[in-house]
Amino acid sequence: MEILSSAIYDKKIQSYNIIMELSLIEYYEFIKSSMLDNEFQRNKVRSSKTIYALLKQDLITGCVIPPIVLAMNVNIDEEERNNLDLVKKIIIENKRNIFILDGLQRTFTIQDICIDVEKGYIDKSALANPVRIEIYLGLNKEGVLYRMLTLNTGQTPMNLRHQIEIIYSDLINAQxxxxxxxxxxxxxxxxxxxxxxxxxxxxxxxxxxxxxxxxxxxxxxxxxxxxxxxxxxxxxxxxxxxxxxxxxxxxxxxxxxxxxxxxxxxxxxxxxxxxxxxxxxxxxxxxxxxxxxxxxxxxxxxxxxxxxxxxxxxxxxxxxxxxxxxxxxxxxxxxxxxxxxxxxxxxxxxxxxxxxxxxxxxxxxxxxxxxxxxxxxxxxxxxxxxxx
Structure with a gap:
């Protein structure tokens, strides 16, 4: 896991944006706990004829895909933003507190590759291929919702209600x-x-x-x-x-x-x-x-x-x-x-x-x-x- 840039402040949603690079296996290990914890997460698109089947082959051969966009409701201050080692430590320690803003189906595809490698269907060298991610730090739930909407309107999006379910599911039975x-x-x-x-x-x-x-x-x-x-x-x-x-x-x-x-x-x-x-x-x-x-x-x-x-x-x-x-x-x-x-x-x-x-x-x-x-x-x- 490597941070590629210092944090840039997003004035619209009052959050810091960071670019990172991980291998496929690093990304999967980083994200899987938050994916499993949220029962309202959108399901995987299941069709061998969709673009995701082609995406899987591209990732195996080392194609560079557009960055996956994540959000983490963990704040950093002005001094911390330029301390890349500290920012990396904060991100790793709070990896269970992640929302996928854009790239859920890409994430499912990466998961498929990791599972297929484990089963021996794909050579494990594919796991070293890189993937880039953007992380918004300090993004509150309203900001998460705004970014989810703006990032997904060009595709077949989750409806607004489903996105709100994902974001607020931690409130169930909460004091x-x-x-x-x-x-x-x-x-x-x-x-x-x-x-x-x-x-x-x-x-x-x-x-x-x-x-x-x-x-x-x-x-x-x-x-x-x-x-x-x-x-x-x-x-x-x-x-x-x-x-x-x-x-x-x-x-x-x-x-x-x-x-x-x-x-x-x-x-x-x-x-x-x-x-x-x-x-x-x-x-x-x-x-x-x-x-x-x-x-x-x-x-x-x-x-x-x-x-x-x-x-x-x-x-x-x-x-x-x-x-x-x-x-x-x-x-x-x-x-x-x-x-x-x-x-x-x-x-x-x-x-x-x-x-x-x-x-x-x-x-x-x-x-x-x-x-x-x-x-x-x-x-x-x-x-x-x-x-x-």
């Missing part, structure tokens, strides 16, 4: 100071506990926040999503956008619990409709992808409109929520969601649309219906009808 916990989908028995969310649902919320859209991203929208990071860059002084979003949402759900309790809700509707309510208590109403995505997109929109400067600015408003008004509003919300269920052809998207409008109106401190749940539900239904 934090914000009183929320992300759990795997298989641990659904914990979903009736305040502050527990499916990791996939929380990812939906954050994706919607970044996209400013409650619907899933399309390839045509990817470029505008990248551009949106220019607007989000002013929030970079926040330590954790993801955590802040889930913290505010958890505080809101806590208010809902105080308003309606944890007992099943009974409405003056038919037995069939009662059995098909969107949710029967505080947890089952709001601990789902539809309200989470609606919330994420709504808060993003309010920040875009400069109603709030940061996500955290909403926290002070949670204390102002009137419990009685919230209780009445939630009952009305369930009635509207029931009517949407009956009339909609795409129920999930329709519910996301309704929640988006509800949260956007409810938390709009410049609007006429700020923290008025009943009025916000009524206005959200009118906005939903206009959209549909």
């Amino acid at each position: 934090n100071e914000s009183n929320f916990r992300l759990i795997k989908d298989t641990e659904s028995e914990n979903l009736n506990k305040l502050g527990f969310y499916r990791f996939s649902d929380a990812i939906d919320a954050f994706t919607s926040f970044l996209e400013n859209d409650y619907l899933q991203i399309t390839r045509e929208k990817l470029l505008s999503t990248i551009k949106s990071f220019d607007n989000l860059s002013k929030l970079r002084n926040e330590a954790d956008l993801f955590g802040d979003l889930m913290t505010v949402y958890t505080l809101f759900i806590n208010k809902v619990v105080n308003a309606i309790g944890d007992k099943d809700i009974k409405l003056d509707i038919s037995r069939e409709n009662q059995d098909n309510l969107f949710g029967k208590n505080a947890y089952t109403i709001f601990n789902k992808s539809q309200p989470l995505t609606g919330f994420g997109a709504a808060i993003s929109r309010l920040i875009e409109l400069e109603t709030y400067e940061r996500i955290k600015d909403l926290i002070s408003n949670i204390d102002l929520i009137d419990i009685d008004n919230l209780y009445e509003g939630i009952l009305n919300l369930l009635v509207e969601l029931n009517e949407i269920r009956i009339s909609s052809k795409k129920i999930g998207n329709s519910q996301r649309c309704f929640f988006y409008h509800f949260f956007r109106i409810y938390f709009d401190k410049r609007g006429d219906y700020f923290l008025s749940a009943s009025a916000s539900v009524k206005q959200a239904r009118q906005a939903y009808d206009r959209d549909n």
Whole structure:
């Protein structure tokens, strides 16, 4: 392993970039632990007729391929950047803390070569062939996401949601100071506990926040999503956008619990409709992808409109929520969601649309219906009808 240059500072994403050269076997040993640890890592492209089959032969014969781009959330300071021995030591000691920004399929191809050498299918001399890598040091998760998007738009990219899964997978079941916990989908028995969310649902919320859209991203929208990071860059002084979003949402759900309790809700509707309510208590109403995505997109929109400067600015408003008004509003919300269920052809998207409008109106401190749940539900239904 050889560092070929001193670190160059990337002003856009506030990170140091370093060029290194390794042999194929050195690179594989360097990267394999981080590849194995992340269950959300994109799968290998499996087709003998793809360009990757040709790439494998090129690497075996010693072809020089474009650098693989990695990121490591380990900081170095101004003095350390020119001490190449120290930088190398820092990189080696933190090799489990790596994201592959660009070059995952090249990495899989190198892995195949190493395995084939071990099995005796390929001469071991191929392992000495060089590969160059770029490493971004000190890149936070928002910066990782930005670089992943900009580096992969020219190919068949992972969708934004998948990339966010990879970057934030370390938060599953992690302790934090914000009183929320992300759990795997298989641990659904914990979903009736305040502050527990499916990791996939929380990812939906954050994706919607970044996209400013409650619907899933399309390839045509990817470029505008990248551009949106220019607007989000002013929030970079926040330590954790993801955590802040889930913290505010958890505080809101806590208010809902105080308003309606944890007992099943009974409405003056038919037995069939009662059995098909969107949710029967505080947890089952709001601990789902539809309200989470609606919330994420709504808060993003309010920040875009400069109603709030940061996500955290909403926290002070949670204390102002009137419990009685919230209780009445939630009952009305369930009635509207029931009517949407009956009339909609795409129920999930329709519910996301309704929640988006509800949260956007409810938390709009410049609007006429700020923290008025009943009025916000009524206005959200009118906005939903206009959209549909």
